Amino acid sequence: MTPSRYLISSVTGGIAAALLFAIPPGIASAEEEVNLYSARKEELIKPLLDRFTEQTGIKVNMVTDKAETLLKRLESEGINSPADLLITVDAGNLYRAKEAGVTQPIDSQVLIEAIPEAYRDPEGHWFGLSLRARPILYVEGKVDPTSLTTYEALADPEWKGRICIRSSDNVYNQSLVAAMIAADGVESTETWATGLVANMARPPKGGDRDQIAAAAAGQCDIAIANTYYLAGMLTSGDPTQMSAAEAVRVFWPNQDGRGAHVNVSGIAMTGAAKNKDAAIKLAEFLVSADSQAWYAEVNGEYPVVPGAPVSALLESWGEFKADDIQLSKLGELGPDAVRLMDRAGWK
Numbered sequence: 001m002t003p004s005r006y007l008i009s010s011v012t013g014g015i016a017a018a019l020l021f022a023i024p025p026g027i028a029s030a031e032e033e034v035n036l037y038s039a040r041k042e043e044l045i046k047p048l049l050d051r052f053t054e055q056t057g058i059k060v061n062m063v064t065d066k067a068e069t070l071l072k073r074l075e076s077e078g079i080n081s082p083a084d085l086l087i088t089v090d091a092g093n094l095y096r097a098k099e100a101g102v103t104q105p106i107d108s109q110v111l112i113e114a115i116p117e118a119y120r121d122p123e124g125h126w127f128g129l130s131l132r133a134r135p136i137l138y139v140e141g142k143v144d145p146t147s148l149t150t151y152e153a154l155a156d157p158e159w160k161g162r163i164c165i166r167s168s169d170n171v172y173n174q175s176l177v178a179a180m181i182a183a184d185g186v187e188s189t190e191t192w193a194t195g196l197v198a199n200m201a202r203p204p205k206g207g208d209r210d211q212i213a214a215a216a217a218g219q220c221d222i223a224i225a226n227t228y229y230l231a232g233m234l235t236s237g238d239p240t241q242m243s244a245a246e247a248v249r250v251f252w253p254n255q256d257g258r259g260a261h262v263n264v265s266g267i268a269m270t271g272a273a274k275n276k277d278a279a280i281k282l283a284e285f286l287v288s289a290d291s292q293a294w295y296a297e298v299n300g301e302y303p304v305v306p307g308a309p310v311s312a313l314l315e316s317w318g319e320f321k322a323d324d325i326q327l328s329k330l331g332e333l334g335p336d337a338v339r340l341m342d343r344a345g346w347k
Helices: 010-020 046-056 067-080 091-099 109-114 171-184 186-199 208-216 227-234 239-246 276-286 289-299 312-316 328-332 334-343
Strands: 033-038 059-064 085-089 126-133 136-139 222-224 248-251 262-270
Touching: 033 067, 033 276, 046 059, 046 276, 046 289, 067 085, 067 091, 085 091, 085 276, 091 126, 091 171, 091 262, 091 328, 091 334, 109 276, 126 227, 126 289, 136 208, 171 186, 171 328, 171 334, 186 334, 208 222, 208 227, 208 239, 208 248, 227 239, 227 248, 227 312, 239 248, 262 276, 328 334
Parallel strands: 033 059, 033 085
Antiparallel strands: 085 262, 126 262, 136 222, 136 248
16 A cells, blocks of 8 residues: 555744743753644644654653644744744645745655655655545435545536535645646636535535534535544544444545545754754654554554555545645645635635
């Protein structure tokens, strides 16, 4: 199984942030730690960081917040930032960090050899850590899967009033539209987006889990959502969420063409990084076989490293062909995608 074929604040702000990373006397030296800004929730990354510390003795200091907040913080802190690494989701966010000038290339042959070219920045500013697929989810019994084909076909009249999807403010949708612009062009994609809006069952609201729940509740027959949200609901232990997730099935679109849309969670070294060696060791650890298997088993995400094992749950959704677009294009085309969605009336 391979990634392409799953046919597989200012100086003051900097000082304040530095205090968050203050080293307790006698605990660790500067060479034995790495400071991380993470847009991923603590429970989705900390177990791996703890394992890294256990194996290397390198302490990881982490601050978590929303991607937009962390980027603004890195911009305002500038060279005074205490952060060595940024972990965030979506290539669009990683692209924006690079464009904002807060990252620098990571010199690691290990990362270059482990991660396919499509899933890393061409100049080495960021590398994917896990793959996030965004297929079509349909309600079993209400949708004949043989009637599904492509993202483009969701604009057809037969789906009128049957589709749930979150708002155009969401970067996952912006990147999906950016990928369609790359494949189909602006004009065709705008026509598609206009048709998709006309087929929405309700005005966009909520997150990916809300789209799945709405489909299960009969508000729509199709939801567009990342599979790891579906995995999270199925393994949540919450009867309501589990029941909703069990009502839908995964359909991999565009299998006769470019493949299903995928994105990454990824890592970038900040321009202000002072613990470069430790930062590179952590980045390389996160693409090790054990770490990649952990992403699949615990987070419900696909490994970004070809050949890394996936969980039984992910295997149950079948192999699929993934779009192998160079993901930096999603960032480049992101502004075009937002303007296009606005013109299409995508709230």
